[in-house]
Structures are given as C-alpha cells and as structure tokens.
Amino acid sequence: MKKTLTGLMIxxxxxxxxxxxxxxxxxxEWTPAAWYETMRLKPAGDATRxxxxxxxxxxxxxxxxxGVAPSRNAPSLAAQNETYLYKTLLDFRSRLWWADHKxxxxxxxxxxxxxxxLADLAAYYATRKLPTIRKVKKGDVHTEKLxxxxxxxxxxxxxxxxxGAHGEGGVNEVPRIEGQSYLYLKxxxxxxxxxxxxxxxxxxxxxxxxxxxxxxxxRLARYYANGQK
Amino acid sequence: MLLNRRDVLKLFGAxxxxxALPHGARAAAAPRLVIVGGGIGGAALAKYMRILNRDIxxxxxEPNPRFIFCPGSNEVLNDEVSIDDLTVTYDxxxxxxxxxxxxxxxxxxxxxxxxxxxxxxxxxxxxxxAVSPGPQFIYxxxxxxxxxxxxxxxxxxxxxxxxxLRLKKLYQSMRPGGVVVISAPPMPYRCPPAPYERxxxxxxxxxxxxxxxxxxxxxxxxxxIFQANYExxxxxxxxxxxxxxxxxxxxxxxxxxVRQLDPAAHTVITADGxxxxxxxxxxxxxxxxxxxxxxxxxTLGRDWVPVNxxxxxxxxxxxxxxxxxAAEADPMVKTGYVASNxxxxxxxxxxxxxxxxxxxxxxxxxxxxxMAGDDYGMTVTDTYRYHGGKIVTQETxxxxxxxxxxxxxxxxxxxxxxxxxxxRDIFE
Ligand SMILES: Cc1cc2nc3c(=O)[nH]c(=O)nc-3n(C[C@H](O)[C@H](O)[C@H](O)COP(=O)(O)OP(=O)(O)OC[C@H]3O[C@@H](n4cnc5c(N)ncnc54)[C@H](O)[C@@H]3O)c2cc1C
Numbered sequence: 001m002k003k004t005l006t007g008l009m010i011x012x013x014x015x016x017x018x019x020x021x022x023x024x025x026x027x028x029e030w031t032p033a034a035w036y037e038t039m040r041l042k043p044a045g046d047a048t049r050x051x052x053x054x055x056x057x058x059x060x061x062x063x064x065x066x067g068v069a070p071s072r073n074a075p076s077l078a079a080q081n082e083t084y085l086y087k088t089l090l091d092f093r094s095r096l097w098w099a100d101h102k103x104x105x106x107x108x109x110x111x112x113x114x115x116x117x118l119a120d121l122a123a124y125y126a127t128r129k130l131p132t133i134r135k136v137k138k139g140d141v142h143t144e145k146l147x148x149x150x151x152x153x154x155x156x157x158x159x160x161x162x163x164g165a166h167g168e169g170g171v172n173e174v175p176r177i178e179g180q181s182y183l184y185l186k187x188x189x190x191x192x193x194x195x196x197x198x199x200x201x202x203x204x205x206x207x208x209x210x211x212x213x214x215x216x217x218x219r220l221a222r223y224y225a226n227g228q229k
Numbered sequence: 230m231l232l233n234r235r236d237v238l239k240l241f242g243a244x245x246x247x248x249a250l251p252h253g254a255r256a257a258a259a260p261r262l263v264i265v266g267g268g269i270g271g272a273a274l275a276k277y278m279r280i281l282n283r284d285i286x287x288x289x290x291e292p293n294p295r296f297i298f299c300p301g302s303n304e305v306l307n308d309e310v311s312i313d314d315l316t317v318t319y320d321x322x323x324x325x326x327x328x329x330x331x332x333x334x335x336x337x338x339x340x341x342x343x344x345x346x347x348x349x350x351x352x353x354x355x356x357x358x359a360v361s362p363g364p365q366f367i368y369x370x371x372x373x374x375x376x377x378x379x380x381x382x383x384x385x386x387x388x389x390x391x392x393x394l395r396l397k398k399l400y401q402s403m404r405p406g407g408v409v410v411i412s413a414p415p416m417p418y419r420c421p422p423a424p425y426e427r428x429x430x431x432x433x434x435x436x437x438x439x440x441x442x443x444x445x446x447x448x449x450x451x452x453x454i455f456q457a458n459y460e461x462x463x464x465x466x467x468x469x470x471x472x473x474x475x476x477x478x479x480x481x482x483x484x485x486x487v488r489q490l491d492p493a494a495h496t497v498i499t500a501d502g503x504x505x506x507x508x509x510x511x512x513x514x515x516x517x518x519x520x521x522x523x524x525x526x527x528t529l530g531r532d533w534v535p536v537n538x539x540x541x542x543x544x545x546x547x548x549x550x551x552x553x554x555a556a557e558a559d560p561m562v563k564t565g566y567v568a569s570n571x572x573x574x575x576x577x578x579x580x581x582x583x584x585x586x587x588x589x590x591x592x593x594x595x596x597x598x599x600m601a602g603d604d605y606g607m608t609v610t611d612t613y614r615y616h617g618g619k620i621v622t623q624e625t626x627x628x629x630x631x632x633x634x635x636x637x638x639x640x641x642x643x644x645x646x647x648x649x650x651x652x653r654d655i656f657e
Binding site: 056057058104105107108109111113 | 603604633634635636638639641642643645646649
C-alpha cells in the first residue's frame, strides 16, 4: 500500500513537469484550409521594426546587408514576396521545413521570434530592393517551353503561371525565384523532388518537380539564376 | 636517430625507377609512420598524413574496433544525441586513406630498434612513431574512488561510452527531489567547459521530469571557462543564486574540492571535511598522460609528456612524436580540436622531412564550442604561434555573455554544426 502511494506521488510530480517543458511542435504538413486561415490571421508587418529585428537577429551575417545574399550559402531575401517570407519563417519555427543540417541556423533563430516579429521581418525584407541583374542569354527551347507552357502531357503547369512571367513571384505565397543563385535554386528543386522539403501547401511544388527529370530541373535552375552561379 | 635528407632519398630506394613499380611493391620500401592510439589525434594524423603524402606507409595501433567521440557526449545525457551518432569505425581510414589498422594494444617501444611491440606479440617497425593515447584518470586523488567504482555506480563518463549511458540512467531514474553531485577536476583536463555543459543538460531534463531535483557542482577550481555565460543562463532558467536553485556551484575557494568518496554511504567528503550525501555522484577525476606514455618512459618523471614545442617530438626520443591530451603543450588547452591541429602540423613536419621542404612557421588553432542548452551556445577560438622557443597564445576570441536571445540561439546552432563537421573532418 505504501509503495503504491509513493508510486502515485512520483506520477503526480511528473505530469505537470512534462507539460511545463517544451512541447515538440507538431509538424503536420499544410492543408490549403490551414494555410488560408494562417494567412488570414497574419499580423500586419512593420518594416521599421523588422529592420531592427534583422539587426539584432544577425540575419545579415548570412543573408547580407538589406537581404542581398553575399554568397551562395544562403538565398537573397530582398524583394521577396512578403507572405512567402512570413510563411517560410513559420515553417522553420515549426521545423516543417527541415531538409537537412543546412537549416539548423534557421531553426534556432526562428524559435526566438514571435509571429509579430516574423511578420515585421517579412515586411522589412519584402520592401528591400534587389540589384537589377543584366539579362543573360535565354534558355534553350525546351526549358523556355517548360517555363511558359509547361508540359500538359505530364500534367506540369508552367512555372510562369504561378511564379509570374519573369519569375518575379505571384499571388499568395508564390515566391520570387528570379534572382537567386543557381546553387540555391537547384538545391530547392531537388529537395522538393526528393520530398525532403515538404512545406509547400498541398504538395504543389513536389507535384511539379516529381514529373521533371534531374536534367530539366538543372536547366530550369540555370534559367532562373540568369547567369548567377 | 633522425632521418636526414640523404637517408630519406635512400629510403625511397632507386628513386625514379620505383615509380614504375606497382603500388604494393613500392610500399614495401616506403618509409613507415606508426601511430599509437586511433582517437582524435591519431586518426587525424593518419588521414592528413595520407592527404599530404601518397607513398608513406601508415599503421595505426588501436585496441578498439570503434571510436566514440567525447564531443557531443553530454548531449546523450539529454536524449538529444545517441551513442550511435557519436560512434565511428576505422573503415574510412583503412579504405579511403590506405592506413593499416592493427586492432591491438601497444605495450612497449624498442627505441633503439625502431619497433613498437603490441599486446598480440607483434613487432611493428617504424621510421617515425606518433603517440596519441589520451589521458588516464588519477582515481587516487579522491580517496575511496577507483576504476571499479567508475565502471559501476559511480561513473565519471569522461570517456564517452557505457559510462555515459550508465550516468544517464542513474540521474534519470533518481527519486523526486534527488541530488546529483558533480565533482569538477582541477586544470588541466580535457575539454574545460564540459562539466558545466553536463550540469546544464541534466538540469534541462530534470526541470521537465524531476523539477525539485538539485545539481551540486563541487569544483576543485576557483573559477571556470565561460563562467559568466553559464551563470547568466542558470539564473535565467534554473533559479541560480536563489533558494530554489536547481544548480549550485561551490568553487575551491569555498571548500568545493572533493577529497574522499564513501561509496557505501553515497557520500562525498570535501576539503573542509563536509560530508555531502547524494543520490548520484559523478566524480570527474584529475588526469595525467595515458598509461602507455608512462610505461614507455616518455613522461620523464612528469604528469604529461614533455615535447619540443616546435615540432612535438618527445624530449625522450626525437623520432617519437607525442600529441593530443597526453602532450605537455602549455598554453594549449586539451581539446580534440587542438589534438587535430597538432596532428595536421606533425604530418607537415614528417612530409617536410621526406621531401626536404621546410614546413615553415606553424599556426595552431583551438576552435571550441559549448552549450548551456539548445537555445544557448558559446564559442572560443585561440590561435597559437611558436615564438622564442615556446608556444605562445596569439589571440583569444571568446563569446562574451549576451542577453540577446537570437545570438545565443544562433551560437547553439553553430555549436551543433561544429560537432558534426568536426567528426567528419577527423573520420571521413
Ligand atoms: C564530455 C567531453 C566533451 C568534450 N567535448 C569536446 C569538444 O566539444 N571539443 C573538443 O575539441 N574536445 C572535446 N573534448 C575533448 C576531446 O575528447 C579530447 O581532447 C580528445 O579526444 C583528445 O584526443 P587524443 O587523441 O589525445 O585522445 P583520445 O581521443 O582519447 O584517443 C586516445 C586513443 O588512444 C587509444 N589508446 C590508449 N592507449 C593505447 C595503447 N597502449 N595502444 C593503442 N591505443 C591506445 C585509446 O583507445 C583511444 O582510442 C571533450 C571531452 C569530454 C570528456
């Protein structure tokens, strides 16, 4: 009897402790409904406050001053779609975007910000300017076709339909892809194809990349990188 | 005997002609580097020696079929990392870097005959010998403590492996409100911030599962590295300095030195004669150079192996290099990173001797990380130079305590990355 009591005591002590600690974030994939609800509740961003957070958050050490990436190690954030920036920061915070150890820094940082902070950071970077890149040569005919028309035989919607005629970004969370490095774009397309990046709502990008060959993805990455390595 | 340039040319035999021979035939005549200890120092030397020189014959003598990294082993206590994550084999050294690995213990050096003798009775010939056996523990420093107790209910867990898992089990199954005593050793010992990192990780787990438990750090030092950082974090998370503190620290100036263990009473006795009973006792004993260094006379009557501070040749015999924790290389700290830097440098010295090229002036670095929690990291970088017949510290860059939570979290991710890339640097 006494033993049972002690046993109970231990459990009583344990239960609230388990709850007081950090709970592992649930990393369920986005359903369109959950995402629309999150978008609807997104706080309005304050770019001035975002500028300050970008400074104390050390974002510039990897993403560059004003969000223009100084190297191929991290993407540019300048002139990126604000909703997309907010969404990816949420995805790092919940670790839904967890492709490999390259994301560690983003996981550690995103956790230290509130939703309001993330909205402010997004507002700040969305309003920075990307330097105009000189247009280099066009893609080959096949790549150009995928970009503009897609490939109905494989149910591939054209990139332009979502990402805009020049890859400048589209509605809701569709990001700008023009202006990133080849290395970054190739990495993301590969991660989507392999399913290691799976934070896309309704598996949209996974669906597109699954149908395309590695060679096609490589050419698409070069096309949008527009001469940037 | 030191090889001079002419000897080396002779060693290469017929020179140009031998290049035409198949690799195996040439290997027989190749100069031989033998390495005792396939830990961080030894493995790094084997790998980087091969990267510099494709001809040298490399043999590693190491009794264990696998190596378990100590860096990252405190995270095992907090369920963040498993022992498997920290375990590597010698396959890459064998297959990618063409090193012969003899799974035996080295027992003796025949200095005159240039041979190492192994526990299996082999005589392994060398032109250069490098010794990286790590430390051994001075159990006698704490009366009543012993290796047998360490392997039982009083693990030190200062070498990652079964003791790490044992310690984890002991503190995680402690009664509610139980007490853990950690006895931190005097300098020098491997990885100076690790006792405090260990206390922090245990506290994070206890806070969730046994919130009235306590950790008492009894220190044989009056202060420790990153002290301000740790105390900041402990104040923030564990009520440090209050009556409800989960972590308490008692320095040697306040009588923190542990002198004795009474295992039957689960009690430690401090320098002041105070008896402290605890549920879990983790004594990290003081250290000295590994047994092999004593048995072979390399220590020359000291606790660590005296070496020439330029090239890490032992004072006992210049054909025998000593590196890693076992070497007396003040002011360098005893870390895996330093061991790997010494290894890279010794590879250059040997390569220089083989090719007649001057390896130049060394720049050694220590690049070390520690964590207080998964949201709080610390980094330190030291650079060392050889100057005026000594090793001198050139510069130290240390992460100052910061109240910026973003920076502290970023530093934790840097620390994690460090561990991953460091393991790869040595064993991949
Ligand atoms: C908890 C903890 C955390 C740590 N964290 C870090 C960190 O974050 N960063 C860092 O840089 N360092 C860290 N260290 C320190 C690091 O582990 C050591 O400094 C490093 O391992 C020293 O390398 P070494 O080659 O001298 O010895 P070891 O790596 O210990 O290797 C010695 C090897 O020699 C073998 N050996 C011994 N005797 C013989 C013999 N007679 N014949 C053949 N083989 C023999 C042993 O089996 C062993 O494999 C940590 C240590 C601990 C305990």
